[in-house]
Amino acid sequence: MISLLVLATALAAAPVTAAPAEATPADALFIDGANAALRRVWVRSSSADWVRQTNITGDTEFLAAELNADALATLSGLTRQSLRFDTVRASSPAVARQLQLLRNPSVLAAGLPVVSPTDPAKQAELAAISARLDGMYGKGKWCGADGKQKCRDLGELEEVMASSRNWDALLDAWAGWHTISREMRPLYARLVELANEGARGLGWKDTGELWRAGYDMPAADFEADTDRLWGEVKPFYDQLHCYVRAELQKRYGKERVPDRKPIPAHLLGNMWAQSWDNLYADLEPFKGQPSQDVTGALVAQQWDAKRMVKLGEGFFSSLGFEPLPASFWERSQFVKPRDREVVCHASAWDVTFAADLRIKMCIKPNEEDLVTVHHELGHNYYQRAYAGLPILFQNGANDGFHEAIGDAIALSITPGYLKQVGLLTELPRDDKGLIDVQLKRALAKVAFLPFAKLVDQWRWDVFSGKVPPARYNQAWWALREKYQGVAPPVARSEADFDPGAKYHIPANVPYTRYFLAAIYQFQFHKSLCEAAGWKGPLHQCSIYGSKAAGKKLNDMLKLGMSKPWPEAYAVLTGSRKADAKALLEYFAPLRAWLAKQTAGRACGW
Ligand code: X8Z
Ligand code: ZN
Numbered sequence: 001m002i003s004l005l006v007l008a009t010a011l012a013a014a015p016v017t018a019a020p021a022e023a024t025p026a027d028a029l030f031i032d033g034a035n036a037a038l039r040r041v042w043v044r045s046s047s048a049d050w051v052r053q054t055n056i057t058g059d060t061e062f063l064a065a066e067l068n069a070d071a072l073a074t075l076s077g078l079t080r081q082s083l084r085f086d087t088v089r090a091s092s093p094a095v096a097r098q099l100q101l102l103r104n105p106s107v108l109a110a111g112l113p114v115v116s117p118t119d120p121a122k123q124a125e126l127a128a129i130s131a132r133l134d135g136m137y138g139k140g141k142w143c144g145a146d147g148k149q150k151c152r153d154l155g156e157l158e159e160v161m162a163s164s165r166n167w168d169a170l171l172d173a174w175a176g177w178h179t180i181s182r183e184m185r186p187l188y189a190r191l192v193e194l195a196n197e198g199a200r201g202l203g204w205k206d207t208g209e210l211w212r213a214g215y216d217m218p219a220a221d222f223e224a225d226t227d228r229l230w231g232e233v234k235p236f237y238d239q240l241h242c243y244v245r246a247e248l249q250k251r252y253g254k255e256r257v258p259d260r261k262p263i264p265a266h267l268l269g270n271m272w273a274q275s276w277d278n279l280y281a282d283l284e285p286f287k288g289q290p291s292q293d294v295t296g297a298l299v300a301q302q303w304d305a306k307r308m309v310k311l312g313e314g315f316f317s318s319l320g321f322e323p324l325p326a327s328f329w330e331r332s333q334f335v336k337p338r339d340r341e342v343v344c345h346a347s348a349w350d351v352t353f354a355a356d357l358r359i360k361m362c363i364k365p366n367e368e369d370l371v372t373v374h375h376e377l378g379h380n381y382y383q384r385a386y387a388g389l390p391i392l393f394q395n396g397a398n399d400g401f402h403e404a405i406g407d408a409i410a411l412s413i414t415p416g417y418l419k420q421v422g423l424l425t426e427l428p429r430d431d432k433g434l435i436d437v438q439l440k441r442a443l444a445k446v447a448f449l450p451f452a453k454l455v456d457q458w459r460w461d462v463f464s465g466k467v468p469p470a471r472y473n474q475a476w477w478a479l480r481e482k483y484q485g486v487a488p489p490v491a492r493s494e495a496d497f498d499p500g501a502k503y504h505i506p507a508n509v510p511y512t513r514y515f516l517a518a519i520y521q522f523q524f525h526k527s528l529c530e531a532a533g534w535k536g537p538l539h540q541c542s543i544y545g546s547k548a549a550g551k552k553l554n555d556m557l558k559l560g561m562s563k564p565w566p567e568a569y570a571v572l573t574g575s576r577k578a579d580a581k582a583l584l585e586y587f588a589p590l591r592a593w594l595a596k597q598t599a600g601r602a603c604g605w
Pocket of ligand 1: 345
């Protein structure tokens with residue numbers, strides 16, 4: 001670590017004046033040094049993070065925090081030094097791009113999406129708080145109001161949310177999980193202070209602006225663009241909300257699920273009401289169609305975790321991607337270990353930035369996890385496609401791309417594909433069956449959109465100071481009502497810290513990426529289907545087996561972050577701009593059906 005700082009200091013002292021023609025220009029030399037320095041600290045910090053997340057103890061938290069603090073210090077040192085090239089015309093476009101990326105460390109692959117304060121004590125504090133918060137979430141358990149019931153972890157409580165239809169059991173699981181984050185509040189407030197101090201030191205208004213500036217356009221334009229995308233899909237969401245609320249009224253009664261009011265947040269089949277597909281069996285419009293119960297088939301056929309991952313790998317292989325390396329199968333965590341605490345929240349890694357691919361999951365045999373396997377593998381194949389680039393380019397064109405790849409592939413998990421792999425026995429019979437299939441998908445994908453938008457809406461307001469710690473919870477629920485139309489099922493107060501009950505808040509992972517991905521993936525899917533020569537309706541397309549689609553995808557993946565994202569977008573889609581047209585086209589049959597169902601009803605909240 002010390003040697004790196006010495007290296008960085010030496011680089012800082014190097015003259016910026018014109019060098020002799022053959023000599024490497026100073027800016028290129030600086031970038032080479034930066035790549036080498038970052039590789040060294042990031043390989044260490046991500047190795048330590050892997051060990052911590054797969055075995056949470058005081059010691060692994062300590063080591064990960066130490067190495068993360070080193071990485072933060074190195075990165076913020078390099079960022080500050082890069083500023084001296086501001087006034088110099090870069091010696092090549094690649095160097096110019098890497099200098100630009102260094103200015104905003106939140107876009108880079110490894111470590112925390114924050115700028116660290118310059119004071120080493122504060123760097124250490126920030127890294128320690130981050131590891132602590134992540135550990136609190138990972139270890140969270142609910143042992144009943146008296147603390148004497150059998151303790152349940154998030155996985156067990158999520159099972160209740162997914163499968164129970166009993167108001168009180170749902171409420172107990174929901175409220176129980178939301179107790180685990182209460183103690184995070186002061187730590188989180190301190191994290192915000194420290195991260196903002198770092199961001200301001202580099203001239204950003206706050207960490208929220210730093211995050212919004214990571215999209216090859218001014219931060220304000222990015223914010224306006226996400227609002228535009230939300231505006232394109234909101235009418236569709238409102239229809240879905242209207243239909244689902246009416247169905248829930250039938251089950252729980254109008255007193256509990258009133259007209260024109262937000263839906264109680266514990267009734268939607270998911271701890272955060274972020275996707276509603278677990279309600280599908282209840283909401284299925286046309287009964288008597290062939291079963292779409294993939295979870296049932298996985299359980300009945302006794303699929304284990306490895307077989308689910310193999311199925312995902314097989315999809316990518318069918319597109320022409322090389323199989324995953326042997327080390328992937330040796331090093332990944334597929335199931336929850338019984339003998340230690342781990343971070344179960346799914347993630348995909350290239351620990352050494354050299355195609356050392358792994359996923360870390362606690363896979364259960366259900367459809368949601370089968371889709372998540374594809375999501376995570378999308379990250380891994382992306383990482384491998386750009387692993388040969390300088391480490392500063394080793395990331396998605398923007399973070400929404402990274403989240404969209406596996407999901408775009410999973411859109412090809414059609415009933416036809418599922419039948420082919422033995423997870424469904426019969427295809428939907430007619431237009432009614434099609435509406436069933438579409439509703440199931442919309443409950444996963446469209447229900448998610450407002451949640452994906454609001455998480456960072458909250459964080460941006462927190463980072464800017466508009467929402468102070470004393471109003472954290474109130475502001476969270478105001479946004480959840482405004483965007484999602486859901487309400488807490490029991491009274492909340494500022495003794496609660498409900499945002500902390502969602503992984504990405506304590507883990508400090510930006511969330512707008514999932515909103516972008518939820519839109520991008522349909523545009524990607526449409527372009528891949530075109531490459532595969534598909535001529536039918538978009539919702540029936542599966543690119544399984546298409547080498548042409550695989551090549552087109554890989555052409556974009558291998559760019560990593562080396563080009564501004566609109567260029568990468570155009571490589572795959574022909575367009576430099578995202579929009580929701582492909583999503584709306586995909587769901588056209590369902591939208592028409594929902595419009596009829598909800599006509600004349602009291603929608604909205
Ligand atoms: O966090 C994830 C992935 C890891 S990048 C499992 N997702 C978001 C979430 O769980 O909230 C995927 C969908 C949205
Ligand atoms: Zn992801």
